[in-house]
Amino acid sequence: MATNIGMMDGAYFVGRTEILAWINSTLHLNLSKVEEACSGAVHCQLMDAVHNGIVPMHKVNFDAKSEYEMIQNYKVLQDVFNKLKITKHIEVSKLVKGRPLDNLEFMQWMKRYCDSVNGGSMNNYNAPERREACKGGKEGNKRGAQLQSSAKGAAAPQRSQSSHTARRNDVAPSVNSASQSGKTSRPSSSGGPTTPAYDEQITELKLSVDSLEKERDFYFAKLRDIEILCQSPEIENLTVVAAIQKILYATDDNASVVAEAQAMLSAPQKEVEPLSPIAEASDEKASSETQKRKTYLNLDVDAAAMTTLSPKQRISDAPDVHCSGSPLMTY
Numbered sequence: 001m002a003t004n005i006g007m008m009d010g011a012y013f014v015g016r017t018e019i020l021a022w023i024n025s026t027l028h029l030n031l032s033k034v035e036e037a038c039s040g041a042v043h044c045q046l047m048d049a050v051h052n053g054i055v056p057m058h059k060v061n062f063d064a065k066s067e068y069e070m071i072q073n074y075k076v077l078q079d080v081f082n083k084l085k086i087t088k089h090i091e092v093s094k095l096v097k098g099r100p101l102d103n104l105e106f107m108q109w110m111k112r113y114c115d116s117v118n119g120g121s122m123n124n125y126n127a128p129e130r131r132e133a134c135k136g137g138k139e140g141n142k143r144g145a146q147l148q149s150s151a152k153g154a155a156a157p158q159r160s161q162s163s164h165t166a167r168r169n170d171v172a173p174s175v176n177s178a179s180q181s182g183k184t185s186r187p188s189s190s191g192g193p194t195t196p197a198y199d200e201q202i203t204e205l206k207l208s209v210d211s212l213e214k215e216r217d218f219y220f221a222k223l224r225d226i227e228i229l230c231q232s233p234e235i236e237n238l239t240v241v242a243a244i245q246k247i248l249y250a251t252d253d254n255a256s257v258v259a260e261a262q263a264m265l266s267a268p269q270k271e272v273e274p275l276s277p278i279a280e281a282s283d284e285k286a287s288s289e290t291q292k293r294k295t296y297l298n299l300d301v302d303a304a305a306m307t308t309l310s311p312k313q314r315i316s317d318a319p320d321v322h323c324s325g326s327p328l329m330t331y
Contacts, residue, residue: 011112012105016203019107027127033203034107038098039064040073041134046110047080049125050117055080063136070096086113100203101210223248239264 016034023031027045031037041062048055055076064070074092081088088109094102114122131137227248230241243261250257 009112012108014108014111016104016207019104019111022111023107026122026125027131029127032199033100035098035100035103037107038095038103039070040077040092040095043106043110044073044077044080045127045131046114047077048130049122049127050114051080051084052125054083057130057133057137060137061135062131067096088113099210100206101214104207239267 019034020031023029023037023042023046026049027042029042031042037043039061041060041064044055044060045057048057059076060073061069064073071092074090074095078090080086081090091102091106095106226244230236230245230248235241243264246261246264247257
């Protein structure tokens with residue numbers, strides 16, 4: 001049973017059209033876009049179809065419009081996952097936004113899981129009947145029936161019109177050709193038949209934009225991690241870190257930036273050798289000898305000053321000797 005499926009699994013290469021056809025045929029719905037299932041109610045009923053009766057359908061809201069109501073549906077789905085010990089992480093914050101890519105990826109996983117349980121067999125499941133117990137389920141069944149009837153009604157006039165034009169072709173080929181050209185030109189000018197094609201192109205563009213945004217955010221986060229690492233005090237002064245920062249902070253797309261960074265790495269580096277204990281001892285000895293020389297020099301200067309002074313000046317400049325009671329100072 002598939003619970004955790006890698007991103008390179010074939011399940012994530014199933015197209016949007018195939019996913020929509022599978023949902024509509026299984027649950028008797030008429031979804032035109034995958035993101036219409038962002039409320040989580042469709043996912044709950046798909047799990048109920050695979051494991052018949054495991055989902056409390058009275059807690060599921062098919063009429064959920066706000067994010068709060070959608071989150072309640074995903075809580076029901078998470079409870080079902082916990083019962084079945086499914087470890088798939090549900091990114092609720094992304095799914096409720098209705099982004100096409102996120103909803104498509106999760107629905108691809110749902111299809112892969114449903115196909116892996118009992119071979120995807122859901123023949124005995126009555127989806128409209130189970131949906132009537134949900135909030136908004138009856139209205140959803142009515143809308144689905146109306147859409148199916150309108151689709152059938154639209155198909156019938158088209159068939160009758162085609163047969164009528166065929167009969168007219170037998171009667172008046174020239175007149176029919178002129179009227180037929182006018183009829184074919186009018187829908188194209190009104191944009192009726194081309195609208196689904198435009199919708200499909202818009203959906204594909206949205207998917208590509210979402211994919212590019214995801215890729216951009218992923219690589220930006222990687223570059224930010226590298227920048228934070230280069231700012232660490234232990235390595236910020238290394239040459240290789242400076243070369244990396246030169247490339248990170250380059251403002252233009254120029255090949256010379258990479259060449260300059262490579263030149264920084266290939267340049268000879270001066271390494272400061274640590275001092276040995278003997279060198280440190282010799283430095284301390286030299287500093288102590290310098291201090292002794294200064295002391296001797298000061299004593300010589302004091303002695304020379306004393307010889308130039310008169311006896312009275314010597315006595316006046318030595319009050320500490322008088323206070324000490326020296327025998328030289330008697331009156």
